[in-house]
Amino acid sequence: MNYIQEYNRxxxxxEEWIKxxxxxxxxxxxxxxxxxxxxxxxxxxxxxxxxxxAVCDMLGGDMEGVMPFACAIELIHTYxxxxxxxxxxxxxxxxxxxxxxxxxxxxxxxILAGDALLNTACxxxxxxxxxxxxxxxxxxxxxxxIMEAAGASGMVAGQVIDLESEDAPVSLDVxxxxxxxxxxALIRASILSSARLCRADERTWEALDRxxxxxxxxxxxxxxLLDLEGDAAVTGKSTGSDEKNQKSTFVTVxxxxxxxxxxxxxxxEAVKALDNLQNAGFLARTAAYIAEREG
Amino acid sequence: MNYIQEYNRxxxxxEEWIKxxxxxxxxxxxxxxxxxxxxxxxxxxxxxxxxxxAVCDMLGGDMEGVMPFACAIELIHTYxxxxxxxxxxxxxxxxxxxxxxxxxxxxxxxILAGDALLNTACxxxxxxxxxxxxxxxxxxxxxxxIMEAAGASGMVAGQVIDLESEDAPVSLDVxxxxxxxxxxALIRASILSSARLCRADERTWEALDRxxxxxxxxxxxxxxLLDLEGDAAVTGKSTGSDEKNQKSTFVTVxxxxxxxxxxxxxxxEAVKALDNLQNAGFLARTAAYIAEREG
Numbered sequence: 001m002n003y004i005q006e007y008n009r010x011x012x013x014x015e016e017w018i019k020x021x022x023x024x025x026x027x028x029x030x031x032x033x034x035x036x037x038x039x040x041x042x043x044x045x046x047x048x049x050x051x052x053x054a055v056c057d058m059l060g061g062d063m064e065g066v067m068p069f070a071c072a073i074e075l076i077h078t079y080x081x082x083x084x085x086x087x088x089x090x091x092x093x094x095x096x097x098x099x100x101x102x103x104x105x106x107x108x109x110x111i112l113a114g115d116a117l118l119n120t121a122c123x124x125x126x127x128x129x130x131x132x133x134x135x136x137x138x139x140x141x142x143x144x145x146i147m148e149a150a151g152a153s154g155m156v157a158g159q160v161i162d163l164e165s166e167d168a169p170v171s172l173d174v175x176x177x178x179x180x181x182x183x184x185a186l187i188r189a190s191i192l193s194s195a196r197l198c199r200a201d202e203r204t205w206e207a208l209d210r211x212x213x214x215x216x217x218x219x220x221x222x223x224x225l226l227d228l229e230g231d232a233a234v235t236g237k238s239t240g241s242d243e244k245n246q247k248s249t250f251v252t253v254x255x256x257x258x259x260x261x262x263x264x265x266x267x268x269e270a271v272k273a274l275d276n277l278q279n280a281g282f283l284a285r286t287a288a289y290i291a292e293r294e295g
Numbered sequence: 296m297n298y299i300q301e302y303n304r305x306x307x308x309x310e311e312w313i314k315x316x317x318x319x320x321x322x323x324x325x326x327x328x329x330x331x332x333x334x335x336x337x338x339x340x341x342x343x344x345x346x347x348x349a350v351c352d353m354l355g356g357d358m359e360g361v362m363p364f365a366c367a368i369e370l371i372h373t374y375x376x377x378x379x380x381x382x383x384x385x386x387x388x389x390x391x392x393x394x395x396x397x398x399x400x401x402x403x404x405x406i407l408a409g410d411a412l413l414n415t416a417c418x419x420x421x422x423x424x425x426x427x428x429x430x431x432x433x434x435x436x437x438x439x440x441i442m443e444a445a446g447a448s449g450m451v452a453g454q455v456i457d458l459e460s461e462d463a464p465v466s467l468d469v470x471x472x473x474x475x476x477x478x479x480a481l482i483r484a485s486i487l488s489s490a491r492l493c494r495a496d497e498r499t500w501e502a503l504d505r506x507x508x509x510x511x512x513x514x515x516x517x518x519x520l521l522d523l524e525g526d527a528a529v530t531g532k533s534t535g536s537d538e539k540n541q542k543s544t545f546v547t548v549x550x551x552x553x554x555x556x557x558x559x560x561x562x563x564e565a566v567k568a569l570d571n572l573q574n575a576g577f578l579a580r581t582a583a584y585i586a587e588r589e590g
Contacts, residue, residue, distance in 0.1 A: 028456050028469055028473075029453075032455040033447065036447070083407070086403075086406065088403045107383035108381075108383045108384050108458050109455065109458065111378055112451050112455055115409075115410075115446075116452075118410065119447065119451065120447055122417045123446060126435055126439045129431075129432075130432060133432075137425060137431055140424045140425050140435065147418050148418060150414055151410075151415055152324075152328065152331070152411040152414065156407050157324035157411075158324075159407055160327040160404065160407055161323050163404065174323055
């Protein structure tokens with residue numbers, strides 16, 4: 001099985017699990033579930049849950065036990081995109097090549113669909129805790145890692161820095177903090193929650209932590225480069241929006257040339273972090289994939 | 296100690312706990328915490344956590360163990376108000392006598408502050424689960440009750456029905472479903488999560504469940520009556536907004552006279568549910584308080 005086949009195997013498992021969990025019931029509030037499902041099944045890369053499953057495979061863990069947490073992260077990621085695309089935030093009309101949630105369902109329902117996705121993510125994880133009569137604390141700890149990365153100490157804090165950095169240039173330090181929180185925290189959590197569920201030893205945990213931090217940063221540098229140079233038909237979202245919104249990005253702060261060098265260095269650091277781990281081929285290849293992707 | 300003193304004793308415990316948990320750190324994302332704290336300390340009645348603590352007292356439970364869950368519910372309630380007040384939702388400028396969150400911090404930050412409050416509520420509950428080495432499953436079950444009541448099977452679903460019922464009259468059935476989900480579910484959860492934490496027996500649980508359902512309904516009927524007849528200086532929010540938004544309410548569907556009768560009947564049902572419980576005086580008095588309140 002080559003890399004893409006392996007990636008798609010994980011991805012298909014995720015698609016299947018999500019499709020079976022978030023259904024549209026025939027109730028007066030039906031349209032809430034339609035809005036949730038619309039964005040959840042809009043064809044994302046599923047990078048975060050794929051990382052969770054790959055870490056689990058690498059550590060010989062129980063894939064079924066990791067799945068609810070992997071998919072909870074994808075629900076959280078999806079909610080953050082819906083809210084981020086709103087007119088009062090980034091005001092984006094397209095996402096993954098399709099009209100954004102609020103363009104289809106209206107702003108009010110888009111906000112509520114986002115709220116419900118975050119809430120559902122917690123419910124899925126609590127169900128997994130309650131289903132595990134042997135070691136619920138291990139599952140609760142994984143949920144805690146994910147929720148901490150998603151909230152006011154993580155992703156949401158990053159979005160607030162992002163908001164405040166519009167129209168005003170920011171330092172490289174603040175830019176790095178913003179991305180570490182906004183994008184990096186949840187990517188790192190997708191790796192560390194799985195490491196926790198699979199009872200990684202301390203040495204493995206620390207290596208995966210370094211790896212996770214570097215691929216999170218690489219992901220964002222690449223995103224900034226794609227906004228500048230990407231093909232809207234492939235990225236599925238409007239390009240040039242950072243410039244339009246006068247956003248500070250790695251490209252505006254460092255210039256495209258230095259940003260590309262930094263991307264290369266960051267990917268190398270990520271791969272180096274895996275040096276002493278067994279069966280880390282997929283993760284190493286994923287670091288490169290993040291830098292090469294075109295969407 | 297009379298009723299009001301007892302209510303305020305619970306309420307002060309809640310204020311204290313919240314004040315000590317949600318602080319404003321000196322970080323680039325500081326304004327996120329300011330926005331969260333603004334709405335959290337805007338002087339609500341704290342009805343939901345007061346109910347949790349009162350149930351705990353009645354059952355002789357451990358107040359400290361209940362507190363994180365009681366306050367998590369208040370965080371969830373607060374986030375729902377912030378999102379509900381947004382221009383694309385109810386478009387309210389005042390809440391509890393103060394400008395609404397988006398009027399002070401802007402729409403984008405208001406949405407993020409709401410997201411962060413929901414997220415923080417989950418973190419507080421997960422911390423409580425992880426801190427309890429003896430019976431984490433009991434705590435996880437209480438968190439599950441709360442999250443189920445808050446999300447797509449509860450409060451958020453109710454808000455979607457509410458949205459869709461604007462501009463179009465709805466039946467009494469749909470109106471009841473909407474309120475059972477939108478307001479009732481979280482009030483009921485504040486009672487049942489505490490009952491679960493305090494290991495209520497089945498008979499007590501069922502009685503509290505009936506009580507919770509009735510006071511939830513009473514709360515909403517009274518809300519609708521206050522929107523019609525209340526004093527904006529006391530309720531702290533604009534009155535007449537239901538009529539402005541052409542919303543279906545108990546008042547528009549039943550008329551004010553029948554709505555008042557239904558309120559009385561509902562309070563009586565709530566009190567009757569407590570018939571065979573010991574030490575239920577405070578809860579019975581609270582049912583009456585809900586119908587009498589002026590804000």
